[in-house]
Amino acid sequence: MITEFKLPEKWQQRWDEQGFSEPSIIQETVYGPLVKGENLVGISPTGSGKTLAYLLPTMQNVTPDEGNQLLILTSSQELGIQVAEVARQWGKDLGLNVQPFIGGANVKRQIEKLKTKPEVLIGTPGRIVELIKQKKIKSHQLKTIIFDEADQLFLPGASHLVEEIVRSLQQEVQFGFFSATADQALPAIQAIQPDIQVFDVTKEDRSKGVVKHTYLIYPSRRLVDGLRRLAHIEAFQGLVFFNQLQDLGSAEEKLLFHHLRVASLASDQSKELRKMALELFKQGKIVELLTTDVASRGLDITGLPYVINAEVPLTKESYLHRAGRVGRMGASGQVVTIVQENTLPRLKKLAKELDLPLTEVFLHGGALLDEQPEKEVHQPKERKPLKEKTETRAKQTPVKAKPKVKNRKKAQKNKGARKSKK
Known part of the structure; x- marks a missing residue:
């Protein structure tokens, strides 16, 4: 049981059904601060449960039927699709509408989905900027923004999109930055939030298998x-x-x-x-x-x-x-x-x-x-012993071939053949 998380009853049931025994260190560490609306950087190894670490606390603060409130930015389309799948599983228990908005997908269909006023938006920076510019995403309604794989989102060539999203905000929002190597993006993150809390549990984490x-x-x-x-x-x-x-x-x-x-x-x-x-x-x-x-x-x-x-x-x-x-x-x-x-x-x-x-x-x-195999040594095939010659054959003297006579006369050639005709 994870009663210290104070999860809704439906979520507690889902947690048990998915076979979780206890929260990972990153989940336990950031849960309280995120529920309280605090800004933070979460750093933990790959595979340590960072997605649920930010989804569980932030989705609890979302109010159904009140439009765009939680935005999760992902560094790739694949990550966006995966986060959306997880968010939908947990979001439906709270009656939340979760929609992905990633590059490469049909933008007209995405605009149609926005008409349903989803509370949770998950997308790649380029597509989110495009929809904000078209005033299809109500950025002034956003309460929380999570940056998944933050160090990638702040790389040259991508950071200007993130900065454009931040500039579009018309009110103070909660920020959460997550990655196994988010420390590399700290200067860029601190430019947005100078006194942001950093929770690095890399050394304490034991979730990694062998x-x-x-x-x-x-x-x-x-x-x-x-x-x-x-x-x-x-x-x-x-x-x-x-x-x-x-x-x-x-x-x-x-x-x-x-x-x-x-x-x-x-x-x-x-x-x-x-x-x-x-x-x-x-x-x-x-x-x-x-x-x-x-x-x-x-x-x-x-x-x-x-x-x-x-x-x-x-x-x-x-x-x-x-x-x-x-x-x-x-x-x-x-x-x-x-x-x-x-x-x-x-x-x-x-x-x-x-x-x-x-x-x-x-x-x-x-x-x-794990060990170099021994090289196979090819032994030469044993030759079968020759059959012993019989004593009689051993005593036989070889028949000497008659020497060929060179320059024979025509009359002498094929002499035997002529005799047989007579």
Whole structure:
């Protein structure tokens, strides 16, 4: 029971039905301040339950049938879709209308949804700015704004959208900033809220399951062969990350040629294709989902056993968020980074900066092994002994062939044949 949360009875029932025993540290830490309407930054590891950490307290402060009140900004379309699904589950118990407004979707349909006056809005910054400019979202009614994956939202190229949303507000609102690496965005956050509280529970959090961090030495020219062999491992399913979109496309084409159950999740795809690929992967109908860092944030795939880095991630933050797709809420998992002799030092440097134990694995016999398999020594085939010659044959003297007579006369040639005709 989580009576200290003072959840509504329907929510307590849902909490128990979903198998939660007790709140994670980040959920317990920020619940009280958010319910009271305080501004804060919440920092905790990937997979520690940050979505419910901000949804449960803030949704309780929303009043049904009073229009747009809670806005949740997400750094990607996938994250927005996922947060909307979770918010709808819990929101319906309180009679709240939850609607997603993400880029890539039909804007006219979204405008129609806004006519229903949803209390909870979830969206990507670009689309939210567009709807505010068209005066379809009533920003003056907003009471709370949550920034999910805040460090991504404040990156150059995206921060101006966030700033535009903040400028559109006509009253004081509550702010909540969440990410595993939100500390990197603190200067930008403090520019909005100078004295904001920071709750970093990274060191205290124990929600992370056992995750093995490993590397596989494999020739870069045979990368697709390595991915093909990994896909045939028993009970294998993995998110495969690439640094470049073009490398992803090339690998997907070759793997599909081998009739493997793979799909891609890329930024240049439509919302429908991305949603379908993710859903098929969650259902276990796809063995490998090829993607870039677009899928490294916030995606919650229950029981995912493997994350595969097709190459060394470009930054330690990238590695951290990719690895966060496994080991979520106590589950175990394995991260495998494919390297070559010249890229291995860069991976070891990342692991050292993140204080992660790193071990080598070997792909052999349809399995990933922790120890190098012994090389098979091919013994020469034993030659069958020749049959012993019989004593009689041993004593036989070889018949000497008659020497050929060169330059025989025509009359002497084929002499035997002429005799038989007589």
